[in-house]
Amino acid sequence: MNRSIIFRNANKLVKQGYSRSEALKKAWALAKLPEISVKVRGTAATDKRQTALEHLTRYKPELVMFRIAAEPTNPADMNAVGVIATVKEKGSFLIGYLARELAANISKLLRAGLAILSTGTVTGGYEPYMNYGARVNLKFA
Incomplete structure (x- = not known):
């Protein structure tokens, strides 16, 4: 440490x-604290998110990075924490949010400036008509 x-x-x-x-x-x-693995919520909320997750599966895992960001101006929840996937040299996309209960604590830590490392994976999509999802692993630096 x-x-x-x-x-x-x-x-x-x-x-x-x-x-x-x-x-x-x-x-x-x-x-x-050990690394925390959590499901990303809201990945099936829009077709754009599903399309973005499907596109992420086409890239090598080392080219895809996941990060979290507090969204204090979110009208639904001022403690919302978004999960953003970034493909190296391609761009970024908001793929979903952390669960409200977890986000309430994480957003306070992010606003305090604490460093939180995150990695992630895309899940699902194995069968036709099966939605994609994502999991992120959070570790406090």
Whole structure:
């Protein structure tokens, strides 16, 4: 574990209103967390998302990156956290969202400036008329 990252995260939490001791405890706890694997919600909400996920399966996995981004201006949920897939040198697309319960906590951490590493995979689409989906793995840096 990189202590400088942990202390940097703790300092960001202090700026959010945590006491120094609370911030250090929380930063260490986050650093010790294992990777979390979660299903991306809303992948079947629009045909565009399904088409984008289908296109992602055509690329080599090392060319596709997944990241998460807080969306405080989202009219449905101010704590929404979007999942964005990016193909190297091609572009990015919002493929869905984290579950509302998880997003409420993750969005606070993102707004505090904590680094969260994410990887992902496209799932489904094995049979005709079967929807595509996605999973992301989140790890606190």
